[in-house]
Amino acid sequence: MKSHALPTLDLPGGTAPAKPRIYPLVVFGLTFGLLLSDYMSRQVLNAVFPFLKAEWALSDSQLAALTSVVAAMVGLLTFPLSVLADRWGRVRSLVLMAIIWSLATLLCAIAADYGQLLGARFLVGVGEAAYGSVGIAVVLSVFAPHVRATFGGAFMAGGSFGSTIGVALGGFIAVHFGWRWALAFMAVVGLVLVVLFRLVVTQRRLDRHRFEDDAAVEPGGYRAPLSSLFSNASVLCAYVGSGLQMFVAAVLLAWTPSYLNRYHAMSPDTAGFVSAILVLLIGAGMIVCGAITDRASRRHPERKWTTSIGYGAAAAILLITGFQLPAGVPQLVVIGCGAFFSAGASGPATAMVANLTHASVRATGFGSLTLANSLLGLAAGPFVVGLLADRLGLLGALQLAPLVYLGAIAALLIGKRRYPAALRGLTALDRRPSA
Incomplete structure (x- = not known):
């Protein structure tokens, strides 16, 4: 029989060992930044609907499909991609997701017609599908149980802030420089952030700062059903x-x-x-x-x-x-x-x-x-x-x-x-x- 360390449960009077505070905050900041990019890339299209409608003579249902296809992919793929991330590696998964949605947003910016734009938005949804669930798992792994509601709420609030920034900033850029530049800007923001994330956040560093109730699972080790x-x-x-x-x-x-x-x-x-x-x-x-x-x-x-x-x-x-x-x-x-x-x-x-x-x-x-x-x-x-x-x-x-x-x-x-x-x-x- 192989023994396993018991988790540090969130019980009254429990205390967690002191750990350095700076790196967990850096992890939160970079992961939160990518969440902002996620929602900025997702919602920026709402700000450029009038431009698309005028340029390509699109119907309201066609415009709605550009938004719905992202939501549909997120709904369909969140659970299976989260399962894969738990097995393949959360950090690697986050990097791959951010690259996919950022490059897909760039494809949106250079789309020649509605069909290409719809296909690119499909890829945006694929990239964004499990970022929220995997991202918050990474964030909370380096924070003690007694502050997880704070950082969990702050992380999830990124969806609201990212949506607001995406619509407001996207509309401004579209008015002054054109709708394609609005989408390209969101793509560049995502790619810059993913490079920073990849350089700073690694599984080895996360393991040094993780709390015992979020222990890394060794290859071949026990996995709960x-x-x-x-x-x-x-x-x-x-x-x-x-x-x-x-x-x-x-x-x-x-x-x-x-x-x-x-x-x-x-x-x-x-x-x-x-x-x-x-x-x-x-x-x-x-x-x-x-x-x-x-x-x-x-x-x-x-x-x-x-x-x-x-x-x-x-x-x-x-x-x-x-x-x-x-x-x-x-x-x-x-x-x-x-x-x-x-x-x-x-x-x-x-x-x-x-x-x-x-x-x-x-x-x-x-x-x-x-x-x-x-x-x-x-x-x-x-x-x-x-x-x-x-x-x-x-x-x-x-x-x-x-x-x-x-x-x-x-x-x-x-x-x-x-x-x-x-x-x-x-x-x-x-x-x-x-x-």
Whole structure:
């Protein structure tokens, strides 16, 4: 029988050995920078739609396909590519992913027609599919459990910030230099960052800074079965709770511009500016709520669940109230406050998944979390609200959307109750002999 080191579980009173702080922060900065590049490359096309429509006489459905093909590839490939990354190597996988999406964005810039552009966008989706799940596994491996909600939330907020930067900067470059230069610029940013990442981040350096509960898996060493990612009731609740709380955040991202245009009589550019502020509030909430959770749960890990429930309840109350108020500045302030908490459980959820999955399949666990966020939240939210809007009007649909938090809260309550048993199950899993 071959023995295995037990993971350092996130238990009350547990302390981690002191480790140098600078390199983990550098790892976070470079990995976060590539995440910004990921979303800048993904969303920049939205800023150049008017130019494409005028130059190639494209229909709205053709334009939508350029965005949907990326989302489709991310949804289809996140889990299998996360599995491959856990086996092939996370650092090598991240480098390859960034090279693919950056070169694909460059191909977008030189596309001669719509077919070539669509094909290049397909490759963008392939490159970006598992970056979020594998990237966060690399980041959290070099940080202690008691700060993982903070850095998990900060990392996931990169999607909001990258989207905002991509649309704003892409639109500026397209107006002054042409839409092709907007895409080329995003490609160059990605390639520069991947070179820096490759020079600084190596598996050997990560191994020197990793924490024991994220131990590197030696070739031929024990690997937990993939079924362990779904047989644990508590981690399943973390997936579901996170996905459902992302439902409303996705609704706000997708439908706020239309809502402001229809019910506040804002012009499209003004509505876009106000919506960008809302996006930044969502991202800021991910970071701040993650930090609050880490402070609250340092000695009582189960409070990760409690704070997540609190964020969901606060967002539900504020958004339900906000969409009932008459149109005006006070209403927007209340909705903005609700947006701040709308994705607040994102950081705690990543910390929960990190604590409840074996190191050998942790990136795949984050892939499962990403899949839940995509299917239950990012994909379902805008689509369901669109269907409801056809029957009830957009305002009526937005008034109902925050009720989804009730499902998220229920899942998190169940997960909290099963959390101690889930940690014991993880310990038992790590004690199993290798084949």
